[in-house]
Amino acid sequence: MITRDYVTYLTSNSILIGAEVDKIIAIVLVTAVLAIAVMRAKRSFIRAVTDEIAARDLSRFVSPEIANRITHAEQQIRPGDGDAVNATVMFTDIEGFSSISEKLSPKELATMLNEYFTETSALISRFGGVITQFEGDAMLITFNAVTPDTDHALNAVRTALAIQDLSERRIYSHGSPLKTRCGINSGEIVIGAIGSESRLTFTVHGDNVNIASRLESLNKEFGTYILATEDTMRACGNHDDIPKWEERGDVTVRGREKSTKIFSLPPLKSAPRVLQQKSDSPITSRD
Structure with missing residues (x-):
């Protein structure tokens, strides 16, 4: 009813x-x-999964630290966005790379470089460095720019020494070792996005970055493999696993008017001590 x-x-x-x-x-x-x-x-949920996949895919082309910073930015990254930090910058370059590459086919060259970058990247990560940029056979590596590191100068030097040890022990697919030159400088740099609205690159820049790049090239003139500025040398302090610095005098690097006092490091005789600073299992060669 x-x-x-x-x-x-x-x-x-x-x-x-x-x-x-x-x-x-x-x-x-x-x-x-x-x-x-x-x-x-x-x-x-779909957005979170998509962001995670994007970050994972992006980290294959840039360092995971930079990929995470880009994908988790609170707002869209624009050209010129950046932060000033006190960090250490290291440039590396393979000695005689042009001569080596002209003797190899493109596939053989790619195989050799992949081997080289795989092993050097492991060393760089072990000491807290971040590969900010690849350029041919060269690398731009930063310490304390993307991830915090109070001993950034010391860890940069330890990385350079470990790379020298690796270049002495490792024979690559082309049948020879790959000697690597390193230029290191510490000071204030800017890390951020550079480019246009449609195309950006996330990198570091500033006068101290340029100095590190010039020092890498100066290794050719001094017959050395590791050159660093006085700022880096003093920031490292005295440590048993670091050889005695050798003063190379004041140089005026290309593009600057002010001179820079530079120092070099001789080859490390007791390399395993450096390699074990951050890991209990040293790298083994594949000779």
Whole structure:
């Protein structure tokens, strides 16, 4: 029996039209709210998974630290966005790379470089460095620019020494070792995005970056493999696993008017001590 009387509805088996309408409306509203909540949750989940996949794929082309910084930025990164930090920069370059590459096919050259970068990257990561940029056979490596490192100068020097040890022990697919020159400098740099709105690169720049690059090239003139500035030398302090610095005098690097006092490090005789600073299992050669 259908009724419009609320008292009759409560005291009998009658059906109150208004109450049933209210039930239908409530069910529809709750269903709609739940549907919207599920859709939003699904979108958030898909977005989170997509961001994770994007960060993972991006980290194959730039360092994982930089990829994480880009994908988790609170707002869109724009040209010129950057932070000034006190860090250590190291440039590396393979000695005689042009002569080596002209003797190899493109596939053989790519195989050799992949071997080289795989092993040097492991050393760089072990000492807290971040490969900010690849350029041919050269690398731009930073310490304390992307990830915090209070001993950034010392760890940069330890990385350079470990790379020298690796170049002495390792024979690559082309049948020879790969000697590596390193230029190191410490000081204030800027890390951030450079380029246009449509194309950006995340890198470091500043006068101290340029000095490190010039020092790498100066190794050719001095017949050395590790050159560093006085700022880096003093920041390292005295440690048993670091050889004695050799002063190379004041030089005016290309593009600067002010001279820079530079130092070199001789080959490390007890290399395993450096390699074990951050790991209990030293790298083994594949000679």
